Amino acid sequence: MNFQDLKKIEKPQFYLDVAFNRATKKIKELKQSKKEKDQVKKAKSLEHIRIDIIESNLNDPLRQIISCFPSIDSLDKFYVELIKCTLDYSDLKKSLGSVDWAVKKISLFSKEYKRRASRLNEIDQINKNRREYYGRISSVLKQIKKYLLYLEEARKTMRNYPDIKTSCFTVCIFGFPNVGKSTLLSKITPANPEINSYAFTTKGLNLGYINLPGNKIQIIDTPGTLNRKEKMNYIELQAYLAATYVADTIVYVFDPTDTYDINDQKKLLKRAKEFDKDILIYLSKTDKASEESVTHFKEKYKDIITDSEVLKEKLIKNSKKHKK
Secondary structure (H helix, E strand, O other), rough: OOOOOOOOEEEEEEEHHHHHHHHEEEEEEEHOOOOOOOHHHHHHHHHHHHHOOOOOHHHHHHHHHHHOOOOHHHHHHHHHHHHHHHHHHHHHHHHHHHHHHHHHHHHHHHHHHHHHHHHHHOHHHHHHHHHHHHHHHHHHHHOOOHHHHHHEEEEEEEEOOOOOOOOOOOEEEEEEOOHHHHHHHHOOOOOOOOOOOOOOOOOOOOEEEEOOOOEEEEEEEOOOOOHHHHHOOOOHHHHHHHHHHHHOOEEEEEEEOOOOHHHHHHHHHHHOOOOOOOOEEEEOOOOOOOHHHHHHHHHHOOOOOOOHHHHHHHHHHHHHHHOO
């Protein structure tokens, strides 16, 4: 799901200014070209056009706001939970509902004031009718000001959501920071994640894909150490939700060097197992670790994988067993 198409949401006065200015400009052009001896009849005709232009230039962007935001109830569980954790779920639905209310009100008032204009027989009355229409329409937009402001803040948040393909066979790579997760991702997929030599370098979810005939495997390099949900930062929360609602398999990466205490890494593996997903264990940095340390891991975990190509083949084999 890609939220990058969510366009900026302006304040009410912006939409009103655009609509009113376009209507004024168009009417000015038509006044010069429209030949009509009956000035009242001409004014009525122009007033209908003016109202149509205003209605269109207000409702089109408002409808676009509604259509650009995804239908929350139809989203995958991963995104529903991400929205609930990062936004006020009820406020988001209420705000979108308020925009829909405004669209209906604008259409209703436009129809009503066109009908009124048709019944008037004096220029002054037509002008007064227009001022009333402008006032009613402006009031509608101002009533949803706080909802437009909220939707703009929600848009900014949602644009930072990862583009997770929830229908793909998905693998989450877990382990302590700087144990070689990003390096592993770059070995088994064409992805080019930023790789540094210090801890806590992952600024977001790094994604890569193993392309297969008619299918693909999604690989997510996840940051963080699976702390309690309420203690997680924004990126760690995404990783937690991806592991909970999207992952089919978890690849846990052990580092046999002295970067982290072995017992701490074992505890983190135990937490990873709590997701109740298939787990493959991978041993990184074997070329930098002592022979004794590498041997310890191989004896402790009989199925541990040390070759990235072997891991890739296992993931491909596993993916063929799963169908979402």
